[in-house]
Amino acid sequence: MANTIQLKRSSSAGAVPAANDLAEGELALNTADGEVFLKKSDGTVKSVSADAEASAIVMAIALG
Numbered sequence: 001m002a003n004t005i006q007l008k009r010s011s012s013a014g015a016v017p018a019a020n021d022l023a024e025g026e027l028a029l030n031t032a033d034g035e036v037f038l039k040k041s042d043g044t045v046k047s048v049s050a051d052a053e054a055s056a057i058v059m060a061i062a063l064g
Contacts, residue, residue: 005062005063007026007027007028007029007062008021008022008026008027008028008029009028009029009030009031010028010029010030010031010032011030011031011032012030012032013030013032013033014030014032014033015030015032016030016035016037016045016047017037017039017045018045019039019043019044019045022037022039022045023039024039024040024041024043025038025039025041026038026039027058027062028045034049035047035049036048036049036058036059037049038058
C-alpha cells in the first residue's frame with residue numbers, strides 16, 4: 001500500500017509561509033503560484049522554485 005505524503009500548502013496567490021509555520025527543512029507549497037518554500041537552518045524561509053534545478057531536487061527529496 002502506498003503512503004501519501006502531504007506537504008503544508010496554500011491555494012492563496014502570493015501566500016508565503018512564516019518561519020514559525022515550518023520546521024527546519026520542512027517544505028511548503030503555494031499551489032496558486034507554483035511556488036515551493038523551504039525553511040533553512042538559519043530560521044529563514046526561502047523560495048526554492050525560482051531555481052528550477054533546485055526545485056526538482058527538493059521535490060525528489062520530499063517525495064522519496
